[in-house]
Amino acid sequence: MSDQIKKLAPLIWSEIQKASKILMHCHRNPDGDSVGGVLASKFALESLGKSVTVIWGDSPPPTTLSSVPGYASILRKNWFEINPTDFDLFLAQDSSSLGQISNLGEVKFPENLTVIVIDHHVTNDNYGKINLVGPSYPAVCQILYDLFSLWDIKLTPDIALCLFTGIYTDTGGFKYPLVTKETFQIAAKLAETGADFPKLIFEMENSQDPKSIEYMGMFFSSVEHYFGGNVAVCSITRQQLLEKQIDLDIDVPELANAIKSAVGNEIGISLTEKDQDVIRVSMRTRGNKYDLSKIAVATGAGGGHPVAAGATIKKPMAEAKKFLLETIQKVYPDLGRP
Ligand SMILES: [Mn+2]
Structure with a gap:
């Protein structure tokens, strides 16, 4: 766990405590880390009694991720089809710039909306009030695992499946250089919830368009x-x-x-x-x-x-x-x- 996460986790936590209506989005061309990450956060924040809205954003839902728990709860709306003033906290995950939130126009945040960025892209623009950017992490979902453990969020099989989706896909199946022993240890902790990872992987890797x-x-x-x-x-x-x-x-x-x-x-x-x-x-x-x-x-x-x-x-x-x-x-x- 990075020192930056230990430092920022309590600050993010206090913003979450203050918020009641929380907004999240999937980035353009959403991948497993984007979809798994927002859904893991949705389950976690809902367990705290928060009202959480997740939108698909600019791109259509990727069918290969349809087995990720909570997939059907994501709204088919982009940034310009919602009213950001309806929310008090925007948790922008896995999105290095405003263009990843939407390219359909200029994304502007209303004054009442607190923006928190959680990302692992080295190119992140730090456009939030709090910016937790950990380029040493192979996936946002691994950052979320650390945050959830600092916040004492109970890991359910659904949360485990969502976090695993991001870690598995963003590491190309535990193959990329940023994978460390922590990544495997976290996967093992997630597996302890009883979540069926082989089934999820099969669904992700065997649901391609016949063409x-x-x-x-x-x-x-x-x-x-x-x-x-x-x-x-x-x-x-x-x-x-x-x-x-x-x-x-x-x-x-x-x-x-x-x-x-x-x-x-x-x-x-x-x-x-x-x-x-x-x-x-x-x-x-x-x-x-x-x-x-x-x-x-x-x-x-x-x-x-x-x-x-x-x-x-x-x-x-x-x-x-x-x-x-x-x-x-x-x-x-x-x-x-x-
Ligand atoms: Mn990612």
Whole structure:
């Protein structure tokens, strides 16, 4: 447990005590850490008698996470479809910037709304009254575990499943560098509640869209190598999806991770066209030679971690790819020309 958590836990606790109506959101393209984290917090805060509202935010609910307890209780609303003055506390989790809360307009907080940020992205903008940002933590859900234990929140099987979802997915299944013995110890503590983790993992990893196989085939066969083979890029456009009659909202997770799994692909990049001329960039790296969060921030619309980062580039695919490669070259001139 970090010293920062020990220091901030009582301050956050006192804000929670003062609040009665609490708001949370899922970040754009919500992952297991976002969804598991807000639902774990929802269960915990409700056990304290608080009224808690969670919204999906900008993106549609990811079907692969539908087995996470509480999933159906999240409202299909974005930031601009609620009235933030109806709440007295906003707990912003796993969101490094206001753009992660919504990109549909400028997110402004009313004066009566206390904002607390709980995050583990090194790129966090610290936009809260209290900012608990722990970049040494592999998942927000692991930060929440520490907070809940300091606050004496009783771990139920539902809370355990939610926290496990975030820890398991944000560590790629206990594989990423920030995993420590504490991560495994926490997983063991969560398992002691009797929560059925294998069932949850099966549901998460085996509920893909049937078209995802065709999607992956198209996606991976687009691979191109740059910077002397160090950077491998795969991409897919909406036009290609339309031609193959694949749902435009299809979301196949961790594709960049699969690209970087091949020897020599120091950086794996996936480019997917989420809306017309809106390219979602996801980057993963094999080692610690490159800090991908720097590249993501340098695009002007991204953030993340050293080994896993993302960005959104509003350009047609070919231009977005060119812009991204130029950005990589600027951040790491030693790589040479694309
Ligand atoms: Mn996370």
